[in-house]
Amino acid sequence: MSDKPKVAFFDFACCEGCQLQVANLEEDIIKLLDLVDLVEFREVMTGSTSETYDIAFIEGSITRKSDEKRLKDIRERSKLLVAYGQCAVNGGINRLKNIWHSMDDVKKCVYGDDSYMPHLDTYPTKGVDEVVKVDLYIPGCPINRDEFLRMVKELSLGKIPRLPNHPVCVECKLKENICLFDKGVICLGPLARAGCGAICPSNGSPCEACRGTVDNPNKNAMHEILDKYNYTVEEIKRTINLFGVNPEVKK
Amino acid sequence: MAETYPHKEVIEKTSIYLPEVATLREKRPMTPFDTYFSFELRDHSLGHRPGQFAEISIPGIGEAPISVSSPPATDNRFEMVIRKVGTVTSAIHSLEVGEKVGVRGPYGTSFPMEALKGSSLLFICGGIGLVPARSAIKYALEHRDDYKNISILFGCKDPAQRLFVDELEQWKQRDDIVFYETVDTTDLSTYLEMSHMDLSYRGPVDEWKSKKWKDNVGVITTLFPKLDYVDPRETYAIVVGPPVMYKFAIMNLHDMELSDDHIILSLERRMKCGVGKCGHCQIEDIYVCQDGPVFYYNDISYIKGVI
């Protein structure tokens, strides 16, 4: 039909807020449709017209055996597999359930004596790359529309898109925000991976590291600072792990 | 930021960032990831000196600093060898003959071939370091009478990664120069380690799978003992290679009593603008793109971590 890349969208356990970001591209999505050949996107279209995909976008985390099979099948049919949204990248907010409970407890607490029922099955939340190889990540909860567009454009031109590896503070400074630490509010900006345009601090609310951290975050320094502000270890861990980031300090 | 004033956009005729157009005239794979390119400018010669580099670009993909590996020329052609490592270099690799690239340059310092007249030259080239060094080697060979002894040491990872194989053979044959080469290993499995690169050109791999390497094996410093007496007063060493090579090469040269002002290096750093503005290539107080890439070692030896 055309030599435009065949693109498909799939979702697993998530809030589908990231595909909403794609839908929210408004007029841009119409232009986008000129660039790619959208062959599968269950939420907006009926039908799947392709056996193979040039690019498969995966949203959501993996929480049960039956999902693994579906995911592996998609992987086999896709040239390039993109994990988009924090749920897909590392389990995102769904990972909270791994931190606080053993899976037996979770199931018991929720389903009581019927927890054996197969369709209610669950296991600790996994990011997509814990099941199949991921070629590209688009982090964020939800994803940033501009970043998504940039990646699609770069892929269409045959480039390998790269994620920023600097903290959110960079983008926060560019916006000339008043740093939240000046107001006595703890912000994860110095550890968190930029790319969101520092949207939370720009709206007066601390960064929660929903895009994960930079490659080499200085967690020790953060702990020092939180100490200075009289935060307890528990509070520190809570603050940092909201979106699946491991709060531990390197010894 | 409220922007109230109407914005005026003008065309700059003289921007330092504006590339010229060059056409790809010849392209030849050398190793599975290094390709030889010959470009031609439209109406003038690049005008470079040995050791200089140029910024090569493709609109929408990006720009990358690449050394010119041909000696200064009067025609509009110049040669490069480009290793496929990322976005820009991959895009250049996929160009067809007749397609075009953007060129800015030449930039940077060069090997002081004029000043070295009357001296002996000792080239020490590791891997892709042969590429910039070749411009000086060829220049010296073209002006053979201007120099006393010329010795060339070349080392690379394995036989399939040798560059300019034909020229290496020629140099080996010449009796007016000394040429030694070595490979770190004859085991081609290093390719497999690098298997994230697609081995689009398997030629040398297949060739060396069936052939046997008869020359030296070992790191490049194992070639030093083969050299006859090198007079440290009249010899200048030109060293180009991967970051790890410099330290050991310089140690050996010091053993041969070459002083730092007789050691000339070409360094590589992250580089964006090529014209001393963007700050990426700065090592301490020097800008590699302008103060380098070619340095006398005594000018930079005080810098920790320079090599």
Add this chain to the structure above:
Amino acid sequence: MSKEVKINVRHLTRVEGHGNIVVDVKDGNIEKLEWQVPEAPRFFETMVVGRAYSELATITSRICGICSIGHTCASLKATEAALGINISEQTRVLRELLLHGETLQSHILHVCYLVLPDLFKVNSVIPLIASHPDAVLLVTKLHRLSNELCDVIGGRTTHPIRAKVGHFTMLPTWQELEELKRRLEEAKGDLLKLAEIFKSVSGGFPDFNRETEYLSLTYDEEYAFYDGQVTTTDIDKNISPDEYKGVVNEFVVPQSTAKYGKFNRASFMVGALARYNNNHSQLTPLSQQIAEMLGLKPGINISPYQNNAAQVVECVFAVERSISHIEWLLGQELKMEKPDIEVKNGQGVGAVEVPRGILFHDYSYNDDGICVAANCVIPTNLNHNNIQMDFEKMVPEMLSLPEKDLQFNLEMLVRAYDPCISCSTHFLNVEFKK
């Protein structure tokens, strides 16, 4: 009549989340007829336990990307009820605006991107870009406006940033509000055009009725979204949201990871049509006019497909109500507020009307303001049972249709409810039907 039907729609398209339709008819006997929800459950209840009161809205907003604002509002209301926090008029108005932004956004997305393709007999909105460019541009314009409304008030379209317990972390500027108002005024005309387009194709809906109980919030002062008591078409005395458990009576069935609900009848319906049926007299004049134009009578409307018409009506209401809220805000000196929060133990319920119907959040906190228990009742869940009941009435009635048409009607039926399935599988305080 001897008829064989085998319908097996795995992962119904153009709905949010994963749902299956299974119909098995042998020799004219219905052997299996199920609306199944196989969406992966996500266990939000266990996820919020142990978290601080200030984080709950951040977490529960992630139950659903489409109604993240509704979840945020319900969550904040529940926390504020539990901790005894009062909010200012300014904060309430801003939250209502946000909620209207979401209603508009979600209804437009649903009616135009997900339902209209059925009526135009195409597989998605994409072919309409070429065949009906003006209509598509109209839709994208309205959709973008709704998104920008959420951006300006909430800081982001999905998962709002500024709305926090007791306050907003940043306020819209005067210029932003003025601009929004101007565009909302313009949107009234656009919605009128949209309503006409909708009307022109609404003959494509199947002819199907089923009376059921309609459940929603109701509020003395206006068509209820943010505040109110629980009401249904079957009761005389309204019920406090705190008593929600006695109303929704959730239970689990084997074909679903989401819970079902029922009250006075075998099932009930929530959402735009339920709200309309209960509160239509409180609509603004223009929205009433549109309702009439789309054939909604001022009384109880019993075709589930009419839910889509009610959504269009609510879009108009959301725009008109947003304009009056913005006018109110423009008349105020907006202040940054610092909430006075005293951390203590307590339990509280928050109920709001979100695009798909009534939503409850119920939290309990310990002395340190750490969540010890949570329950969220999601509207799509409450409708699953009604969808199943509709299936059971509809299939025998339409058994004479070709299988393909029957399947199409069933799919359209599910879409009419605008189910938000990923949402509905997110909470898990499950009691089992023995």
Add this chain to the structure above:
Amino acid sequence: MELLKISKKNFLSFVDKKMSEKKSRIVGVIQKGSHFVFDDLQSSKDLRLDYDVTILPPKKYFQPQKEVMLKFAPKNVESYVAVNSYDPITIFGIHYYDLAAIYLMDRAFSDGDGDEHYIKKRENSLLIGSYPQKHFKQRFSRSVVKDQYYKVADLMLVDMGDEYVIEVVSEKGKNYLKGSQLKKNTYSLKQVEEAKTHIKDDQKLPVTVDIASEFLTRNYYHSVWKYFGDKCFSCGSCVFVCPTCYCFDVCEEIDLTLAAGQRIKVWDGCMLENFAVVADGHNFRRDRADRFKHRTFRKVKYLPDRYRYFGCVGCGRCADACTADIAGPNKVFKYILEKQ
């Protein structure tokens, strides 16, 4: 240098008049929450010459955060054109230390091959400077800035209470004043000098500028680098807010149609982890301590070696922006001195 004076009231109407003439974009310092920023003026009423410091320095007007250098059609080499986008701009109220920083930027961008994109923006600017009238707890500019700011200022405002004394520094500045209600200066030079300096800095560089470079070089291997490096987030705040940091990255931006694109400069900084990464992943400044040291040396040694003037103008922004509270160059000196 000619000195004139003007009442504050008349000065504000002068600003309003300039705004209504619309001959240039008019920028000044305005309040943003509890802080101040340079932004387009809507009215002279918004102009706050009594500010302590702005979040970002005025460099953003000459080296925009994102600046288009080239436009092109992707993959079409023939289509490259160099573009520049600027308006005549007048900036009111730049503190003298920020002017000193602009002087360094001018040098850097015109050195060797000049950068037209920067130079044109500067040529079309008129800079009206001032002296701080409010304390700022991190400032130490008196101890590091000499009078190089006069090399870039067109006019300098001196606050005399109800009036401003205007130092007319350049011809361009003089022309700009034409038609305003100026009077001859009646204050003594001593009074003017006193008004320029009566707000004392809260901090100072603990050694004199002349020996700073040598002092630091002697401490090249001092433990301060590791000590501060361990605390550093590599968040880059210090370099982005610094008026004498102007490093940039070059990126490609492509239109959604893939038919048009542009090569842009964006701000970058040596404190960021990937600043010196090359294609094979080798990082020439991998350690935080090395990056911290490089930045400090650039201010204290490398820039002065090149351009004669100290590379830090003592504005104190970095110290204020640094969450780890380590970025102020003066803090490095202090630490070393304390450890001796």
